[in-house]
Every structure is written in C-alpha cells, then in structure tokens.
Amino acid sequence: MRFLDYRFSDKVLALKPNAIREILKSASDPEVISLSAGNPAPDAFPVQAIREISDRLLREDPIGVLQYGVSEGYTPLRDTLKAYLRQKHGIGSDDDELIIVSGAQQVMDIAAKTFLNEGDVLVCEAPSFVGALNTFRSYNTELVGVPVQPDGMDTDALARVLDQNPRAKMIYTIPNFQNPSGVTMSLAKRQRLYALAKAHGCIIIEDNPYGDLRYAGEDVPAIKSFDTDGIVIYSGSFSKVISPGIRVGYLMANAAALSKMIICKQGQDVHTTMWSQRLCYELMTRYDFEGHLSYLRGLYEKKATLCMELLDTYAVPAGIRYNRIEGGLFIWCDLPETVDMLDFCRRLTERKVCVVPGNAFLTDADLPCRSFRINFSTPTDDELRSGIKAIGALAAEVIQ
Amino acid sequence: MRFLDYRFSDKVLALKPNAIREILKSASDPEVISLSAGNPAPDAFPVQAIREISDRLLREDPIGVLQYGVSEGYTPLRDTLKAYLRQKHGIGSDDDELIIVSGAQQVMDIAAKTFLNEGDVLVCEAPSFVGALNTFRSYNTELVGVPVQPDGMDTDALARVLDQNPRAKMIYTIPNFQNPSGVTMSLAKRQRLYALAKAHGCIIIEDNPYGDLRYAGEDVPAIKSFDTDGIVIYSGSFSKVISPGIRVGYLMANAAALSKMIICKQGQDVHTTMWSQRLCYELMTRYDFEGHLSYLRGLYEKKATLCMELLDTYAVPAGIRYNRIEGGLFIWCDLPETVDMLDFCRRLTERKVCVVPGNAFLTDADLPCRSFRINFSTPTDDELRSGIKAIGALAAEVIQ
Numbered sequence: 001m002r003f004l005d006y007r008f009s010d011k012v013l014a015l016k017p018n019a020i021r022e023i024l025k026s027a028s029d030p031e032v033i034s035l036s037a038g039n040p041a042p043d044a045f046p047v048q049a050i051r052e053i054s055d056r057l058l059r060e061d062p063i064g065v066l067q068y069g070v071s072e073g074y075t076p077l078r079d080t081l082k083a084y085l086r087q088k089h090g091i092g093s094d095d096d097e098l099i100i101v102s103g104a105q106q107v108m109d110i111a112a113k114t115f116l117n118e119g120d121v122l123v124c125e126a127p128s129f130v131g132a133l134n135t136f137r138s139y140n141t142e143l144v145g146v147p148v149q150p151d152g153m154d155t156d157a158l159a160r161v162l163d164q165n166p167r168a169k170m171i172y173t174i175p176n177f178q179n180p181s182g183v184t185m186s187l188a189k190r191q192r193l194y195a196l197a198k199a200h201g202c203i204i205i206e207d208n209p210y211g212d213l214r215y216a217g218e219d220v221p222a223i224k225s226f227d228t229d230g231i232v233i234y235s236g237s238f239s240k241v242i243s244p245g246i247r248v249g250y251l252m253a254n255a256a257a258l259s260k261m262i263i264c265k266q267g268q269d270v271h272t273t274m275w276s277q278r279l280c281y282e283l284m285t286r287y288d289f290e291g292h293l294s295y296l297r298g299l300y301e302k303k304a305t306l307c308m309e310l311l312d313t314y315a316v317p318a319g320i321r322y323n324r325i326e327g328g329l330f331i332w333c334d335l336p337e338t339v340d341m342l343d344f345c346r347r348l349t350e351r352k353v354c355v356v357p358g359n360a361f362l363t364d365a366d367l368p369c370r371s372f373r374i375n376f377s378t379p380t381d382d383e384l385r386s387g388i389k390a391i392g393a394l395a396a397e398v399i400q
Numbered sequence: 401m402r403f404l405d406y407r408f409s410d411k412v413l414a415l416k417p418n419a420i421r422e423i424l425k426s427a428s429d430p431e432v433i434s435l436s437a438g439n440p441a442p443d444a445f446p447v448q449a450i451r452e453i454s455d456r457l458l459r460e461d462p463i464g465v466l467q468y469g470v471s472e473g474y475t476p477l478r479d480t481l482k483a484y485l486r487q488k489h490g491i492g493s494d495d496d497e498l499i500i501v502s503g504a505q506q507v508m509d510i511a512a513k514t515f516l517n518e519g520d521v522l523v524c525e526a527p528s529f530v531g532a533l534n535t536f537r538s539y540n541t542e543l544v545g546v547p548v549q550p551d552g553m554d555t556d557a558l559a560r561v562l563d564q565n566p567r568a569k570m571i572y573t574i575p576n577f578q579n580p581s582g583v584t585m586s587l588a589k590r591q592r593l594y595a596l597a598k599a600h601g602c603i604i605i606e607d608n609p610y611g612d613l614r615y616a617g618e619d620v621p622a623i624k625s626f627d628t629d630g631i632v633i634y635s636g637s638f639s640k641v642i643s644p645g646i647r648v649g650y651l652m653a654n655a656a657a658l659s660k661m662i663i664c665k666q667g668q669d670v671h672t673t674m675w676s677q678r679l680c681y682e683l684m685t686r687y688d689f690e691g692h693l694s695y696l697r698g699l700y701e702k703k704a705t706l707c708m709e710l711l712d713t714y715a716v717p718a719g720i721r722y723n724r725i726e727g728g729l730f731i732w733c734d735l736p737e738t739v740d741m742l743d744f745c746r747r748l749t750e751r752k753v754c755v756v757p758g759n760a761f762l763t764d765a766d767l768p769c770r771s772f773r774i775n776f777s778t779p780t781d782d783e784l785r786s787g788i789k790a791i792g793a794l795a796a797e798v799i800q
Contacts, residue, residue, distance in 0.1 A: 007569065007601065009517050012660045018471075039468050047462040054454050062447040066643035068439050102502060102647075102669040109668045113538065117409050118518070135667035138513065169407065201407065243466035245674035247502075257406055263415045267535035268509045269502040273673040274645035 010118065011140045018134050029352075033387040036354040037378040038179065038329060041299060044377070045243055046283065046292055053282040054275070069274045071266040073100025073250070077281040081236070081250050084284065089211070091224040091234060097255040099262055102272045104209055104237040104249035108135040110264040111170070111233050114257070115203050116141050121168040123161055123202075125153050127332075127361030127371070129179045132172060132207065143363035144168070148178065150323065152185025155192040162200045170203045175223060177210040177328025180361050180373040184326065190223045198229055203257075209237040212293050214327035215301030230254030233261075238280050240329070241293060246276035300329065300377060307331060307376035307384055314392030319399035329377040332358070333391075335370045339398055345372055347398075353390045410518065411540045429752075433787040436754040437778040438579065438729060444699060444777070445643055446683065446692055453682040454675070469674045471666040473500025473650070477681040481636070481650050484684065489611075491624040491634060497655040499662055502672045504609055504637035504649035508535040510664040511570070511633050514657070515603050516541050521568040523561055523602070525553050527732075527761030527771070529579045532572060532607065543763035544568070548578065550723060552585025555592040562600045570603045575623060577610040577728025580761050580773040584726065590623045598629055603657075609637040612693050614727035615701035630654030638680050640729070641693060646676035700729065700777060707731060707776035707784055714792030719799035729777040732758070733791075735770045739798055745772055747798075753790045 057065050072078065078098050086092045101107055108131075116122065118140035124133065126145025133143060144161050147154045153173060162168050173193065175185040185193075197204045206223045224234040230253075237249040253261065283289055304325060311322055315333065322333045333355075335341050345357045358371030374391075376384055457465050472478065478498050486492045501507055508531075516522065518540035524533065526545025533543060544561050547554045553573060562568050573593065575585040585593075597604045606623045624634040630653075637649040653661065683689055704725060711722055715733065722733045733755075735741050745757045758771030774791075776784055 006657055007515070008660055009513065009515055009520075011517075012514050012664065015660060015663045017663055018666055037468075042463050042467070045462065045466045047458070047466070050462070050466070051455075051458045054458060055451075058447070058451045058454060062445065062450070063442050066445045066447070066450070066645045067442070068437075068639075068644045102673075105670050106668055113409065114412050115407070115409055117411075120409075131667075131670070134663070138664055138667045239468075244468045244670075245466045247669055247671070247673045260406075260408055260412045260415060263417055263534070264412065264538055266417070267531075267538045268506055268668055269647055270505050270531065270644075271647070273502075273647045273676055275675060276673055 011138055015134070015138055018130055032352045032354055033379060033383045034354045035374045035376070035379060035384070035387050036356045037375050039378045040240055040244065041303065041377045044296055044299060046287070049283060049287050050279060053279055057275070057278050057282070065274050065278060067274070069271045069277070071262055071271045073272060074274065074277040074281060077277050080281060080284050085236070085252060089222050089225060091222050092252055093227070095230055095254050096252050097258045098250055098252045099258060099265065100272050100277055101249045101251050101265060102269055103239060103244070103247040104207060104235045105131055105135065106265065106268065107207070107233065107235040107249060107251045108132045108172070108205065109268070110261045111203070111205055112136050112139045112141060113264045114260045115170055119167065121165045122170045122172060123158065123165070123168050124172040124363065125174065125178060125181070126363060127180050127358060128172065129174060129207070130360050133363065136172070142167070145363040148181045148183055150183060152183055152189045153193065155189050155196065158193060159196055162196055162202070168200060168202055170205060171197050172205045172207065173223070174207045175220070176208055177213065177325060177330070179210070179328070180330050180356070180358070181332045182323050182325040182328055182330050184220060187220050190220065191226070194223055194226060194232070197231055202231070204232045205235060206232055207235045209240050210328040212241050213297060213300055213329070215297045215304065217326040224252065230257065233257070241296060242280060242283060246273070246279060248272060248276045248280050303376045303381070303384070306381060307374065307388070310385060310388040314389050315395060318392045318395035320391070320395050329375055331374045331376065333372055333374060335395070336399055337370065338400065339370070341370050341372060344394065344398060348391065348394055351390050351394065353387045355391070411538055415534070415538055432752045432754055433779060433783045434754045435774045435776070435779055435784070435787050436756045437775050439778045440640055440644065441699060441703065441777045444696055446687070449683060449687050450679060453679055457675070457678050457682070465674050465678060467674070469671045469677070471662055471671045473672060474674065474677040474681060477677050480681060480684050485636070485652060489622050489625060491622050492652055495630055495654050496652050497658045498650055498652045499658060499665065500672050500677055501649045501651055501665060502669055503639060503644070503647040504607060504635045505531055505535065506665065506668065507607070507633065507635040507649060507651045508532045508605065509668070510661045511603070511605055512536050512539045512541060513664045514660045515570055519567065521565045522570045522572060523558065523565070523568050524572040524763065525574065525578060525581070526763060527580050527758060528572065529574060529607070530760050533763065536572070542567070545763040548581045548583050550583060552583055552589045553593065555589050555596065558593065559596055562596055562602070568600060568602055570605065571597050572605045572607065573623070574607045575620070576608055577613065577725060577730070579610070579728070580730050580756070580758070581732045582723050582725040582728055582730050584620060587620050590620065591626070594623055594626060597631055602631070604632045605635060606632055607635045609640050610728040612641050613697060613700055613729070615697045615704065617726040624652065630657065633657070641696060642680060642683060646673070646679060648672060648676045648680050703776045703781070703784070706781060707774065707788070710785060710788040714789050715795060718792050718795035720791070720795050729775055731774045731776065733772055733774060735795070736799055737770065738800065739770070741770050741772060744794065744798060748791065748794055751790050751794065753787045755791070
C-alpha cells in the first residue's frame with residue numbers, strides 16, 4: 001500500500017481544509033492588512049486577572065489543575081454557568097443539563113455525531129459559519145442553506161426546505177450577530193423556527209458565541225428560553241469574551257440528549273483542559289465579569305462604529321452595500337451584480353488587503369456569491385482605515 | 401417530540417459511558433481505597449517548573465497564549481517532538497508529519513473518523529484500553545479482539561482474524577506496558593503484526609502513552625520505526641509524563657493520511673489549548689526533561705516493586721496470579737476458574753477497595769473474564785498495602 005491508495009472513509013473523502021483558516025495562513029505576511037480573521041482584539045484579553053488567577057491556582061491547588069478531571073467538566077463552573085444562563089438569558093429548565101466542552105466547535109461535532117446519520121440533512125443559514133459547516137460535512141451530512149434576511153433566516157423558505165427534505169434532522173442557527181452576515185434574528189422568526197423544527201421533529205443547534213457582545217439595541221430572547229420540548233441544544237463560548245486560546249465552551253441540552261453527547265465528548269478528548277476551566281470559573285466568580293463584558297462592548301462598539309464610518313466614507317459611495325450591525329465582530333459587504341466577487345478579493349489581496357470571499361460561507365462554495373466578510377476586531381484602527389480605503393479605491397475602479 | 405423520542409444516530413444508539421470513569425466516580429468516596437484509576441501519582445507532576453513557565457509565558461507573551469492558534473499545533477513543539485521521536489525512538493521519515501492533539505484520545509477519534517466506515521472492523525488486543533474501544537464504538541465500528549500473550553498480541557490469531565474479516569481496516573495496539581495487561585510486545589511480533597497489516601491493507605494505530613515509563617529491561621523498537629509503507633499512525637501523550645489535566649498528545653503519520661486527520665481535528669476543537677502546548681515545549685527544551693523522566697521511572701519502579709511484593713505476599717498464596725511488569729502503571733490479576741470475577745470485585749467494593757473488573761476491557765463486556773486490573777500509581781503506599789491485603793483476604797475466603 002502506498003499513501004495514494006489510502007482507503008479513506010466516505011465521511012472524509014470530500015473534506016477540504018477550512019477555507020478561512022487557510023486564508024489566515026497566507027494573511028500572516030506582516031505586510032498584509034488582514035480583515036479576514038475572527039480573532040478577538042489583542043486588548044480584549046483580561047491578561048492581568050488571568051496572571052493572578054493562574055499564579056494562585058498553581059500555588060494553591062496544582063494537583064487539581066494538573067490531574068485528570070471528569071468529562072462533564074469542572075462542577076463549580078457548570079453550576080455557575082447554569083445560574084448565569086438562567087438569570088441572564090432566562091434559559092435552562094429542570095430537564096436540562098450543562099457540560100463544558102473544548103470550545104463551541106466541539107458542540108457542533110458531538111451534536112452531529114449524536115443525531116445525524118450519513119446522508120441526513122442539516123439545514124443552516126446561507127451564509128453561515130464555515131467552521132461549523134465543515135464539522136457537519138465531516139459526518140457526511142447533506143447541507144441545505146436557507147437565505148438570511150435583515151431580520152434573520154427566511155422562515156418561509158425554511159418551511160419549504162423542511163417540507164422538501166424528509167431527512168432533515170437538525171437546524172443550525174447563529175441567531176445573534178450571525179457570522180458572517182452580522183444579522184440578528186427577530187423574536188417572531190425565532191418562534192416560527194422553533195415551531196417548524198418541532199413540527200418536523202428536528203433538533204435546533206442555537207450557537208451563541210457573540211450574544212454578550214451587543215453594543216446597541218435590545219437583547220432578543222434566546223430560542224432555548226422557550227424550549228419546552230427539549231429540542232434545542234444551546235451552545236455558548238468563552239472564546240470571544242475571555243480567550244479563544246484556552247478552548248472553553250459549554251453546551252446546554254435536555255439531559256437525555258446530553259447523556260449521549262457526553263459519551264461522544266469523552267471519546268474525543270476525555271475532558272477539557274483543567275487550567276482553562278478553572279480560569280473561567282475564577283473570572284466569573286471572583287472578578288467583575290460583567291464589568292469586563294461591558295469593557296469589551298465599549299471596545300468593539302468603538303471599532304464597529306469606526307468601521308461603518310469608514311465604509312460609509314470610502315466604500316458605499318463606490319457602490320458597495322453592507323448590513324449595519326448592533327454587535328458581534330463581522331460586517332458583510334455586497335458588491336453590485338456587475339462585479340466578479342472572487343476577482344475583486346483576489347485583486348484586493350494583490351494590494352495587500354485580505355477579506356474572506358463570501359462563497360466560503362455557503363453550503364456549496366461554487367454557488368454564485370457577490371459578498372465578502374470584513375472583520376474589525378483584529379486589525380488596528382490604522383489598519384482598518386488603510387484596508388477600507390483600499391476596498392473603496394478598488395471598488396471605484398471596477399464598479400462602473 | 402418528547403425527550404424519550406430522540407432519533408439518535410445509529411452510531412451512538414448502543415453507546416454506554418466508559419465503565420472505568422463511572423467506577424471512578426463511585427470510588428471518589430474518601431473512605432474507599434481506589435486501585436481502579438489510571439492517574440499519575442500526585443508527586444509525579446513537575447509543579448515548580450510549571451509554575452515558573454506559566455508565570456513567564458503570561459508575562460512575556462500573554463497574547464500568544466490567549467489568542468487562537470493553528471490547528472496543526474504550536475510549530476516549535478511540533479519540531480521539538482519530531483526531533484525527539486527521531487532521536488529517541490528512531491521514528492519519522494520524510495513522508496511523515498506530526499500534529500498536536502488534545503490528548504491521545506483524540507488520535508483514536510480522528511483516526512477512526514478518517515479511515516472507518518460504519519460496519520468496518522477494527523482489530524484490537526483483548527483486553528484493551530476501554531477509552532479507545534469506546535471511541536471506536538462511537539463510529540459504529542465492529543470490534544474484534546485478539547488474545548494477549550505474555551509477549552504481546554497472539555499474532556497467529558491475528559492472522560486468522562484478518563483472513564476471516566475482509567472488512568478489517570485498522571489494528572489498534574498498545575505495544576508497551578499494555579493497558580490493562582501490562583504486557584510488552586516482542587520485536588518479532590511487532591514485525592509480524594506489521595507484515596500482516598500490510599498484506600491486508602490495514603492501518604495500524606500504535607498507541608504509546610507509557611513507553612517512556614520503562615523501569616526494567618530493554619526498549620523494543622516502535623512499530624513506526626520500520627513503517628516504510630506509511631501505514632502506521634503513531635500516538636504519543638504527555639498525560640503520563642507531564643500532566644493529563646493539560647490535555648496534550650501528538651500524532652505522527654504519513655502526511656497524506658494526516659491531511660485528512662487534521663481537518664477532523666479542526667472540526668472538533670479548532671486547536672489544542674495554547675497554554676498547555678507552550679508548557680510542554682518549555683518543559684522539553686528549557687528544563688531537564690530527561691531528568692524528569694528518569695525521576696518518574698524511579699518513582700513508579702518503587703511503587704510497582706512494592707505492589708508486586710504485596711501481591712506475592714498476600715494475593716499469590718491465596719490463589720491469584722499476575723503478569724510481572726517492566727513499566728507502565730497497571731498490573732493484571734487472574735482469579736482461578738472457580739471464582740466469579742464480577743462477584744469478587746463487588747465484594748471487594750463492599751470492603752471499600754475498588755479494582756476494575758476485566759470484562760470492561762473486552763470488545764464485549766458479556767464475554768467470560770476471570771481478571772481484574774490494579775493501578776499502583778495513584779494510591780499511596782499505605783493504601784496499596786491495605787488494598788492488596790484486602791484482595792488477599794477475600795481471595796483466601798473464596799478460593800478453595
């Protein structure tokens with residue numbers, strides 16, 4: 001047997017690397033202005049608190065940090081999160097349980113593994129988070145996209161998709177500041193989505209990594225908050241509010257569903273890094289976590305506002321349109337029909353500015369797409385200024 | 401839909417929690433002497449070095465520790481491990497690559513995902529590590545066990561199994577100080593296993609978490625060291641030599657096979673915790689890592705020797721037999737045919753001593769089994785003494 005003859009499983013035959021993470025590798029050239037990442041701002045990390053906590057933990061309870069933990073996660077953190085979710089988002093019934101995972105990405109993996117057979121259909125927003133879509137693809141799932149409107153997923157289209165796809169078993173949604181569109185789903189649509197899922201026997205994955213990063217407007221109730229049927233898997237993350245490098249997320253679901261998911265989690269990595277879990281617990285309980293969130297909202301509001309001002313000044317007059325946002329880390333820009341989006345992104349890269357071509361977020365990257373995604377959390381203000389000026393200049397050249 | 405009506409995937413329908421981790425939960429009663437864990441000894445952790453490193457990293461490069469990393473792992477750690485494996489174990493060709501994973505458990509998961517379709521056959525030692533078996537089960541794989549002899553897997557039986565199972569695609573082995581049997585596979589058997597795998601087009605997973613914990617005898621070459629065909633996936637771990645709570649393992653395989661596995665890894669947790677990876681790198685390069693391994697070997701040799709002396713004094717005269725070991729953390733004990741093993745373990749638990757019933761390590765827990773596993777790394781010397789005395793006393797009562 002030679003390496004070209006590997007008999008890969010049907011699941012992975014067609015898998016390709018995450019397009020964005022590949023783009024990020026090429027964007028690591030220090031001369032390139034990258035508006036393509038999804039990283040928190042470097043000044044978003046509570047570095048001083050983390051130093052203090054880590055030092056104390058390794059002095060007071062080194063064995064607790066270094067020894068094996070239980071697969072469900074560090075119990076005090078689980079209890080803290082359950083109280084937090086109930087109080088802040090009104091979610092979590094007596095039938096629900098919560099476990100700690102190694103970043104929210106793991107929620108997608110174990111939910112897919114637990115509920116989807118190969119060939120089953122997963123319905124998602126189009127566009128949607130490419131990392132999650134790739135995870136679903138890795139279980140040989142068929143992805144069906146539903147267009148996103150300014151108030152969220154087109155639920156009329158969702159109804160048709162569910163009618164047409166008897167193998168639809170799961171609906172994946174990012175209801176707040178959706179990645180990549182920046183859109184928040186209205187309450188009416190959340191209720192309709194829930195009713196449709198229930199009627200078709202579908203599980204909903206509600207992925208909410210950005211919910212705490214709302215800097216304008218009013219919170220909309222989580223879908224999980226009206227989950228009386230145990231069909232919503234709620235996914236939360238510390239990646240955008242503490243640190244992504246620590247890899248901590250959490251998952252709330254009906255205990256019966258969770259009992260299978262926890263076995264899948266155990267089979268993947270036994271448990272989540274103890275140091276990371278303990279850090280999150282200490283930050284949530286001994287520090288002013290709400291104050292930190294409020295600091296983050298201020299930080300990102302400033303950057304989002306700057307980004308939108310720059311787009312209004314340089315890009316919109318040249319013919320680019322975008323969705324205004326109230327939270328999150330991304331802005332979605334549309335080119336006119338006359339412009340070849342992939343060619344536009346390529347030419348932008350030649351001018352040392354990187355954005356993510358919108359087709360990367362579709363269920364099929366070969367579908368037509370006129371959009372690209374901008375991230376404003378990672379670049380400095382100066383980089384944002386130069387980057388968006390370059391976008392505007394190129395647009396002025398190519399848009400007639 | 402009510403929670404009892406969940407339509408779980410075929411993969412997870414029959415999954416049950418890892419029997420050992422469930423036993424460990426009941427063994428958390430402080431009055432119980434647990435010989436059932438697989439944890440490193442509390443004094444095995446390089447606590448002082450970890451404190452120093454963590455403090456320095458969080459002072460000198462906090463963003464590097466807290467920001468997203470690449471899925472392949474921290475490059476300096478990958479390079480260090482490649483050099484280490486080549487120098488120490490003579491493994492790694494130009495066609496091979498190495499990635500960092502979140503504990504060796506993740507190797508089993510992504511290898512199974514990459515190479516096994518549902519219904520494919522995975523061949524393993526019987527008994528074998530229950531955590532890995534559960535991961536393979538979670539892909540709806542059929543497990544076929546091959547008996548373990550004092551010099552490792554019965555390769556004649558392996559040849560028959562491969563002939564009889566055309567869907568066999570993978571062979572899972574722990575060649576050094578196998579968990580749970582404690583047995584090390586001879587070089588001749590490693591070569592035979594390799595030849596058989598090659599002839600049948602099977603991938604080998606060589607799981608080597610205990611290889612650096614040899615306290616007597618001579619190292620046997622790794623199967624990966626004669627892998628000229630790119631069919632061996634080598635799995636290493638820091639869990640037993642630095643800390644399991646940090647969740648760091650690594651995986652070396654032919655680059656073409658690895659290219660699919662890395663996508664599966666990315667879909668599970670994006671990347672492994674940065675703090676943990678940086679810690680391993682610093683410990684391997686700025687500290688006396690070989691000295692630490694040598695300290696660990698001394699520590700475990702002392703405990704293993706005590707354990708075997710206690711067994712010789714209290715258990716063997718009462719009719720229990722065991723395999724002498726040269727490394728690792730486990731000893732495998734056999735009861736005579738007249739004794740009901742499960743009943744023996746139950747009665748031992750009533751006397752506040754916990755061991756792991758051997759059937760937990762079989763491909764089917766309902767198969768007959770007269771063995772149980774003892775761990776000597778976690779209990780104190782006093783606990784070991786009381787525990788093995790209790791085993792001997794019970795054996796004297798029930799063995800006629």
